[in-house]
Every structure is written in C-alpha cells, then in structure tokens.
Amino acid sequence: MSTNRTDVRRLAQRGSNDRNAAYEILDAAMVAHVGIVDEDFPVVIPMLCARDGDHLLLHGSSRSRLMRNLAEGCNACVTVTLIDSLVLARSTFNHSANYRSLVVFGNARALRKLEAKRAALEKFVEHLLPGRSADARPGNAGELKATLIVAMPIDEFSVKARSGPPVDKRTDMDLPVWAGELPIITRFGTPIAAPELADATDVPDYIKSLFPHA
C-alpha cells in the first residue's frame, strides 16, 4: 500500500512498495529503530525485531513506557536498515552508501493470549538464530505476562535501496582517484560460552553451522 505519507518521504527513483523486498530486508535485520511521538518530540529507540507473516513484531518489558505506548496503538514508524557497502566516488560530493531500508508506518496492537505471546517470543529467537527455539526453555506464564509483544501490520511501507558503483560527473572520470565499492560484511564471531556453563554442554549444530569453514 502506498499513501501520501510514504510517497512524500521517498526519493522517487529509490523507492518501491514491493512486499517481497520488504520481507527480505526485515528477515535479514536484527535491529529495528522504532519511532513514536511523545509530547511533540520524536523518540527513536532500537529494538530487536521479527516477522510473523504480514506483521512486524516488537517486544519489551511491560514496564517500558515505549512498549506501553505501542501496545496502546500510538502512531509509530519502524525502520530497518541494512548497509551493504560504502560507495567511494572520485569527488567527495558523490560519495554514497549502498543500502536497503524498510520504513513501516502504522499502529501496532498488543498480543494478549499467552499462546500467541509464546509463539511470538519463539519467532524472535528463531529470527536471530534458526534452531534455537527448539533448544532453549520456552517462556512460562509469569515470563510471558512480564513481556509486552506488539504486532504492527506491514501495510503502509516504503522500501528504498541503492546498489552498484559510484556515479561520478563526466568531468571527474579522469581524476587519479580510486573509485569503487567497499563492501561491509557482517558475520558471527567465535561463540563465547557462559562462565557457568556445564562442561558437558556442547556447542549445538545450529550454531556450528554458522561457521562452515571453522
């Protein structure tokens, strides 16, 4: 869906409302930046994110004012950004970054039923580390009550992206300046066992599989 709000915001040549592109960005992201309005001031807070079908999931403590506002359906903007590379042009002005971003506007609703909350918490864990939710102990009733989980429809959204080499002015093309892309790679490092972990607890396969060449 495209509305005036999303249309206004995007550079026409970089925007799209491709739902699959939106899901791809969200599924590859760990963190969303969540904006709300508090007495005429914007507040932007980082939160872990996940996706359940056509909804974006956020969670936090029931004591968090931001979460309580979201649960009450306040106006919200959730933005997810993946940086793919620095784009080095021959001129300072034409430097850029290759990126993919998703901006979702709307109003979330709180999940109330314990079973829905338990399933959502597992979505978060599974989103960050596939295989983990079958291993860790699931949330119990007390823990689920202490957690606010909200679902925001991925309905009014905008996808923006830049890819490819730098674009320099014709008159800059012969400058003796290296130009190109400097990829930014994010990967997992060697797992660090918790200090009180029982000796017999092996690193599970779903973590080992993150390091195919180790």
Add this chain to the structure above:
Amino acid sequence: MSTNRTDVRRLAQRGSNDRNAAYEILDAAMVAHVGIVDEDFPVVIPMLCARDGDHLLLHGSSRSRLMRNLAEGCNACVTVTLIDSLVLARSTFNHSANYRSLVVFGNARALRKLEAKRAALEKFVEHLLPGRSADARPGNAGELKATLIVAMPIDEFSVKARSGPPVDKRTDMDLPVWAGELPIITRFGTPIAAPELADATDVPDYIKSLFPHA
C-alpha cells in the same frame, strides 16, 4: 546533560550520560536513525552521520523534506546503535543482545557558509574512511549549495549499553542448553573497483590498511 525526557526513556541500570561513551559510539557508527514528527506521525529515516566536536552532523539533498525540516530546527531525535553480540540464555525469555546505543534529542541548525559546509562534507568522508578526504576531489560551490548539512548539539543525550554473558534464572542453570555470547563482527570486504576506473589507479594505502592480513 540529563533531562526528564532522557531520564524517562532509559532503563536506569543501562543508562548513562557519559559524554566520552557517547562520542565513542557515534565515532564507530556509520548510520544514524533520524526521527522527526510530521503531522502527529513519527518519521524515522536512516542517514550517514559524522561528528564535529560536540555536534552530530547530518547531510542530504536540499530537496529532501526531512533535511529541510531539520534545517529549520524541528524537534529531532537521532539514534545510533551498535550491536556487539547475541546473548543466548538457557531460557527463551532471557535471550538478549549486547549493544551500545546513543540517543540525542534536540534541534539542529543548518550550516550556511560554504567553507563550513566543505569542512563538514570532509568530516563525513573522513568519518567513514580515514584518509579519503585528502584523495577525493573536494566539493565545489554548486555541489555545496545542493547539499543541506545540519549540526545537532550533543547536549541532551542518553547512552545505553549491555555487555557480558546471559543472565539466567538459578533454576535454569542446570538445563542442558548451550548458553553464551555470539559475537557480531562487522568488517570491510574486498574492494570492488568502479567499472570505468583507469587501469593505472591503484587501491590507495588508506584502503589497503583496512586489510592488514590480506
């Protein structure tokens, strides 16, 4: 500086107003998420960021509505987040992330003088890739006029961070579940030369130095 707005937002045990910590986070970040309010709705947009002393710098096209609002001194919130690791607890509920984040509230002002704008553009390039600003062609008058650059005082801000191993309930400590930290490492990949780059243009030393073991 600490105000009610920043106090309200932070979990007491994770918050601080340490200026050096704020600078360290900002200096290590590539992207900030910038929030403004537009007709009662929050709008959160990713932007490259830089720092000039005790000010945070943002830039964009003079045609961008967000940039024009920032230049007019609208209420703004700029948030920078670094994710250091996933924190895997024995229970789903106690999963977390190690991170460092900086939230700055305030009102920016536009840089007007060409010389100040040129210096600020170089701060951006230098922030992302030290050494680059002495190599690439500096901005000319026309380019600087097409760019809005705003400086936001790092005055009303909040730093939050989590570090260290998972914290599990005592009753979960003997579960046969691997627990610990999964570091998230961000690094540069092999540079990709622009397709029309002259053959004689070598990768400069300030880029080679990013790959000490290559």
